[in-house]
């Protein structure tokens with residue numbers, strides 16, 4: 001490990017109405033590096049009084065932003081993408097420090113953030129309306145799209161730049177004003193993103209950012225009657241709470257929630273390729289990815305070869321300096337996350353699962369790559385999100401059993417099917433109940449244009465491309481009588 005350079009503490013303020021400002025209470029909270037516990041800085045701790053200020057600023061910002069021609073909104077979002085790329089070295093440093101990302105994952109977040117901005121910029125011009133034929137001879141019907149107004153975007157810690165960008169840029173592209181509430185674990189990276197959007201020329205109040213705690217500022221935002229839409233990415237438990245609160249004012253909801261994602265390994269696979277895909281799917285960012293391949297469903301024909309090669313490969317993963325490109329993943333976000341991983345693994349072992357490798361802390365908050373085999377199917381490790389570097393495998397006899405095991409979940413976010421036989425792959429894809437099924441790939445896939453979202457407890461609505469911009473618009477039917 002290299003010794004981190006001494007650094008100045010960062011000071012993060014709220015963004016309200018185009019200006020950086022402290023919380024009205026004057027309170028702040030600290031941000032720490034998960035890798036070594038180093039304090040990185042302090043951010044303003046917003047409360048309900050700040051929510052009122054932010055909503056008023058957003059209402060004023062909405063009047064200006066929504067009236068701009070789409071080409072102007074497009075130009076500013078494209079400029080923000082360029083600025084993000086120009087500042088990516090500093091952003092990568094902050095991502096590594098504040099979220100415990102490896103350098104590879106931090107670079108990916110910057111690339112993906114810029115891609116989301118450019119995709120959203122294009123969507124600003126494509127808010128198509130409609131017409132439909134009318135039986136009355138002189139009647140014309142138009143269907144127009146209008147932005148909702150003030151949209152709240154609440155984002156999680158695990159991809160603090162990319163997912164924040166995703167929650168923010170599509171509602172903005174559709175002409176809404178946005179109030180962003182980033183994770184309390186990663187306020188400094190969020191504020192750096194807000195600075196970039198302001199530097200790109202967004203009008204005052206089009207984007208506001210309130211850093212603080214979910215239970216304080218998050219719920220005050222969600223229950224504000226002027227908030228017309230909510231874009232939320234986070235856990236299912238929080239999404240359920242937000243959903244109930246949002247219905248008081250009928251705010252439009254987009255909920256991107258948890259997953260317990262199956263990766264089917266069919267009998268025809270090339271073992272080495274399947275192992276490489278699994279390493280990424282299961283252990284990328286230490287499994288702290290909503291689409292992690294946490295349930296491996298392996299056809300018996302290949303099970304022995306695949307599992308022994310996967311064990312060897314997992315044991316060979318490099319868990320070193322986060323700035324070393326060989327490092328596979330870093331620490332979990334905090335002690336609570338580590339405790340959950342420990343609890344899930346212990347409960348699975350107590351219930352009779354076999355541990356092929358791992359099952360202990362590597363160092364600090366970094367947990368070993370862990371592979372469990374044949375956990376009881378009612379166990380938490382098979383049913384609930386562990387959100388750590390733990391994959392559990394079950395062995396099945398055929399495709400029918402594999403599909404049944406994949407669907408043994410209240411979640412339905414993403415699935416992978418490793419096979420070279422696309423006919424069997426497609427049969428599986430059509431029957432697996434998930435928002436995305438990826439053939440010849442692991443379950444963690446991203447594309448700025450794709451409709452990402454889940455079945456069941458994985459959420460509602462889809463984010464990405466025109467699916468997002470359209471979600472954050474109202475449809476209005478206008479009819480015109482052209483006769484006497």
Ligand code: NAD
Pocket residue numbers: 154155156157158159163181182183184212213214215217218219222233234235236238239241242255256257258259289290291385387413452453458459
């Ligand atoms: P979390 O639910 O604890 O927090 C997410 C956000 O919600 C944070 O900003 C938090 O402050 C806020 N929040 C918490 N309580 C709130 C309340 N009562 N009202 C309003 N806001 C509140 O989630 P997390 O631990 O930050 O992130 C991990 C979770 O996110 C995992 O479950 C993961 O699967 C999920 N996730 C889903 C996707 C997806 O695309 N489906 C992507 C990434 C992460």
